[in-house]
Every structure is written in structure tokens, then in C-alpha cells.
Amino acid sequence: MTAPRVSTLGDSAVTVTFGEGISEELNDLVVAEAAKISSARLPGVLDVVPAYASLTVHYDPCRLSYIDLVTRLRAMTPNSAERAAAAPASHVIPVRYDGEDLNEVAERLNLGATDVIAIHTSREYRVFVIGFVPGFAYLGPLDERLVLPRRDAPRKRVPAGSVALAEAQTGVYPSETPGGWHLIGTTDVRMFDPGRTKPALLSAGDRVRFVQS
Amino acid sequence: MSSGVPRAGAMDLATLDTLNALLGNSANSAAIECALTGGEIEITERVTFAIAGARCSAKLNDMEIDCFRAYTAKAGGVLTIDAISSGRFVYVAFAGGIDVPVVMGSRSTYVPGGFGGVDGRRLRNGDVVKVATSPRVRHHVADPLPTALHPKRSSGPIRFISRGAADELTLSDWKLSSSSDRTGYRLAGQAVIGGASITSEPVCPGVIQLPPGGEPIILMSDAPTVGGYRILGTVISADLGRLAQFSPGDPVSFEIMSVEAAQRELVADNERIDQIRAWTLG
Numbered sequence: 006m007t008a009p010r011v012s013t014l015g016d017s018a019v020t021v022t023f024g025e026g027i028s029e030e031l032n033d034l035v036v037a038e039a040a041k042i043s044s045a046r047l048p049g050v051l052d053v054v055p056a057y058a059s060l061t062v063h064y065d066p067c068r069l070s071y072i073d074l075v076t077r078l079r080a081m082t083p084n085s086a087e088r089a090a091a092a093p094a095s096h097v098i099p100v101r102y103d104g105e106d107l108n109e110v111a112e113r114l115n116l117g118a119t120d121v122i123a124i125h126t127s128r129e130y131r132v133f134v135i136g137f138v139p140g141f142a143y144l145g146p147l148d149e150r151l152v153l154p155r156r157d158a159p160r161k162r163v164p165a166g167s168v169a170l171a172e173a174q175t176g177v178y179p180s181e182t183p184g185g186w187h188l189i190g191t192t193d194v195r196m197f198d199p200g201r202t203k204p205a206l207l208s209a210g211d212r213v214r215f216v217q218s
Numbered sequence: 219m220s221s222g223v224p225r226a227g228a229m230d231l232a233t234l235d236t237l238n239a240l241l242g243n244s245a246n247s248a249a250i251e252c253a254l255t256g257g258e259i260e261i262t263e264r265v266t267f268a269i270a271g272a273r274c275s276a277k278l279n280d281m282e283i284d285c286f287r288a289y290t291a292k293a294g295g296v297l298t299i300d301a302i303s304s305g306r307f308v309y310v311a312f313a314g315g316i317d318v319p320v321v322m323g324s325r326s327t328y329v330p331g332g333f334g335g336v337d338g339r340r341l342r343n344g345d346v347v348k349v350a351t352s353p354r355v356r357h358h359v360a361d362p363l364p365t366a367l368h369p370k371r372s373s374g375p376i377r378f379i380s381r382g383a384a385d386e387l388t389l390s391d392w393k394l395s396s397s398s399d400r401t402g403y404r405l406a407g408q409a410v411i412g413g414a415s416i417t418s419e420p421v422c423p424g425v426i427q428l429p430p431g432g433e434p435i436i437l438m439s440d441a442p443t444v445g446g447y448r449i450l451g452t453v454i455s456a457d458l459g460r461l462a463q464f465s466p467g468d469p470v471s472f473e474i475m476s477v478e479a480a481q482r483e484l485v486a487d488n489e490r491i492d493q494i495r496a497w498t499l500g
Contacts, residue, residue: 015452016480054220054420061420066481136444139222199321199333205221
């Protein structure tokens with residue numbers, strides 16, 4: 006397999022890129038490598054952030070130089086045998102399918118609202134990346150039958166707990182923020198709480214199922 | 219950052235670090251960041267403080283006060299910071315640090331998320347802010363901090379570590395756009411070709427993005443942790459505080475620096491902070 010590419014993200018972070026685009030296999034690799042680097046507990050490493058096809062290691066250059074870090078990262082070559090090591094965490098999120106856009110979404114997809122709900126709840130999604138706002142998880146892949154482009158005009162305020170979808174992804178808005186996805190339901194699950202030991206409920210690589218409540 | 223929480227914190231961290239060292243505070247002690255406008259702080263209990271950052275006129279009661287100098291104010295005193303004339307942020311730090319709860323390991327306010335600091339929001343008229351008691355009684359050096367120990371602020375180009383396509387930045391004339399805030403600073407100038415959306419990657423303050431529109435954005439303290447635009451490079455950490463103090467309309471130019479040289483700047487700045495702590499004990 007091709008070796009991952011290491012590039013600088015300034016003087017206090019490096020990005021390791023494993024491939025391009027959005028794929029479950031690539032994301033599995035990113036999540037496994039991020040876990041490996043985190044558990045190595047290299048002195049000077051502050052945080053490891055996984056994304057779709059890359060991960061970034063944030064570090065303190067006064068404790069660990071660029072060259073030292075890259076040398077250590079290169080020594081940790083990806084190992085496909087390790088990929089399946091840890092079983093991913095699974096979550097079930099109860100949803101009231103009462104979203105403002107549910108009927109419009111159903112109409113545009115030539116489906117009944119109950120079909121949309123049935124399809125949305127029928128599969129297990131994976132968390133590709135957490136970001137954009139605290140605790141926001143990009144979940145996918147969404148069933149092809151539910152794919153729609155983002156809303157033309159984003160809302161200035163999406164209620165906290167809104168369950169939404171756009172393009173090939175679905176997710177839950179953890180807090181009230183602007184948003185351009187289609188709102189199909191609501192959950193009372195607190196996706197993000199800064200006071201918790203683990204503030205974000207979800208992590209990259211986790212599996213999520215929605216159930217109608 | 220893996221839970222989607224940005225770094226937040228002081229926009230001009232080098233200035234805040236200097237004040238904390240001057241006052242004998244631990245490195246992660248909280249202070250007040252005043253943006254663009256001044257204000258009035260009424261002292262209700264004897265406290266030692268220092269200010270620094272953007273150029274402004276500041277008074278303790280009727281006495282003009284200097285930047286980077288510890289003063290002790292008695293109960294009933296009034297600290298006034300008049301309009302900021304050059305720069306954007308003035309820091310008011312107190313011996314002991316501001317006493318707000320530690321959230322996710324930090325006392326910073328993250329306003330877009332509504333948590334941290336005082337109720338996750340900007341301070342308002344009438345707010346009462348507590349200062350933690352200094353762990354030990356210190357005799358604070360009342361002399362002004364020697365200029366050699368101030369944050370190094372050149373007036374040259376902003377240095378950045380390139381991701382390979384540096385010409386777009388280094389060969390153009392830029393001005394800081396008025397659409398600049400704690401989330402990001404936008405550059406106004408000739409729109410650059412080559413902007414693109416990418417599969418999102420983790421980002422951090424200092425990252426310079428080129429969106430399809432063609433006007434670069436430099437991510438700052440409150441920027442989201444993941445970004446979907448092409449990355450041109452990242453401003454060196456040692457220059458982020460200087461950049462943060464630019465005002466809309468200011469010309470901005472860029473120069474490439476190697477990561478090794480950028481890290482040497484950071485190490486040197488750390489040594490400066492150590493020297494300040496030694497100076498306060500002398």
C-alpha cells in the first residue's frame with residue numbers, strides 16, 4: 006500500500022494523509038492510526054484529531070521537534086492487522102421524527118414520510134469525523150434514496166438536538182447554530198456537554214443507529 | 219480538539235503570557251481581553267494588576283499607567299482603559315488570575331459554544347469578576363518590564379510555513395478586511411485563482427485557507443477544528459499575536475519560513491518568558 010504522506014500544519018501540528026475522499030475503509034485506517042498514536046503517549050504530543058482521510062497531531066515544539074515527531078510517526082507504519090483490533094463503540098439515538106423539513110424531504114424524494122423514517126432507521130452509520138461545532142458528528146453513508154443537496158438557504162438557527170441530513174450524510178446538531186441541512190427529527194440525547202468527563206458523546210469510528218421514539 | 223472544541227483563548231497569547239509571567243501567575247491563568255473598545259473596571263478589593271497589548275491610554279484613578287508594569291490598586295480604585303488607538307486587543311491581568319471554573323481543562327470563554335469563562339459570554343456592564351487569591355504573598359516588582367523582555371514585534375511580513383503554493387500569498391498586496399473576528403481574519407486584495415473545497419481536514423489557528431471565492435482566510439482562536447477549504451500554509455505561532463493586533467485596512471504581507479526556524483522562534487520566546495519570571499524574583 007502507498008505510504009501515508011506527512012505534511013506540516015504550521016510549527017505545532019503535522020497532518021498525516023492516508024488517501025483521498027470519503028470511504029469507510031480509509032476512515033477505519035485513520036481511526037486506527039489515531040488511536041495508535043494517542044496510546045503511544047509521545048511526550049510533547051497534545052492531541053490527535055482524526056478526519057475523513059487524514060489525521061493531525063498537535064504537539065508542543067518546545068518539547069518535541071518537527072524532525073523527531075516525523076521520525077516517530079514514520080516508524081509507526083500502518084498495519085492492516087491492527088485495524089480490526091478494537092471493536093468500535095455503538096450508540097442508539099432515539100428520535101422523534103417531527104422535523105420541520107420531513108414532509109418536504111419525503112415529497113422531493115417521492116416517498117412517504119414513514120418511508121423516510123424507515124430508511125433512516127434501517128442502517129448502522131459510522132462517525133467519519135467530529136468537528137465544525139463541538140460534538141457535531143458526520144455520519145454516513147446515507148442510503149441513496151435519501152440523498153438531497155443542502156438547503157438553498159441555510160437557517161440562521163437550527164434548534165439543538167435536531168436530527169438532519171444532506172448529501173450522503175446525516176447527523177445531530179448538538180447545539181443551536183446556523184445550519185443548512187434538512188431537519189427530519191429531534192433527539193433529547195445530549196450530544197455535547199462540556200462538563201462531562203467525555204464531553205462529546207461520539208468519536209470518529211463509532212457506530213450509530215437511530216430508532217423512532 | 220478531537221471533540222470539535224477549538225483552542226479559543228487569547229488572540230495575542232504572547233502578550234498574555236508576558237503579563238502572567240510579570241505577575242507571577244501560572245501560565246494558564248485567565249485575564250480579561252478587551253477588544254476594540256476600552257472600559258472601566260471598579261476595584262472592590264486590593265489587587266495587583268498589569269495591562270498590555272494594543273496602544274491605548276489607561277489610568278488608575280487619575281494616574282496614567284504604563285503597559286507591562288505591575289500596579290497595586292486599593293478598594294475603591296477605578297481602572298479606565300480609553301479607546302484603543304492602534305491594535306485590537308488590550309489585556310488586563312491580575313495577580314492570582316481571574317477565578318472562573320475550569321471547563322475542559324481551560325478557563326477560556328468559547329462564545330460561539332456558550333461555555334467557559336463567565337457563563338460562556340462576553341462581559342457586560344455590571345458584571346462582577348473575581349480574582350483568585352495569589353498562592354503566596356509576593357512583592358511585585360513595580361518597575362516597568364525592560365523593553366528587551368517585551369514580546370518581539372517586528373514590523374515585517376507575517377511569516378508562514380507553506381504547504382507548497384506560496385506565490386499566491388507572497389506576491390500579492392493584501393489588506394486586512396473588516397470581516398475579521400476571533401474566528402478568522404480575511405484578506406482583501408486581488409482574488410486568487412486555485413481556491414477549492416477539499417475533503418475536510420483538521421485545522422488550527424494560523425491556518426491560511428483559500429476558498430473558491432479567492433480571498434484567503436486566516437483561521438484564528440475560535441475557528442472550527444476541521445475545515446473544508448484548500449490550505450495554503452499556516453502562520454507561525456510566534457507571529458499569531460502580532461497578526462491578531464492588525465486592524466481592518468492595515469496592509470498585510472507574507473514571507474515563507476521553515477518549520478525549523480519557526481520552532482526556534484518559539485523556543486526563544488519561551489526563554490524570554492523564563493527570563494521575565496527570573497526578573498520578577500530579582
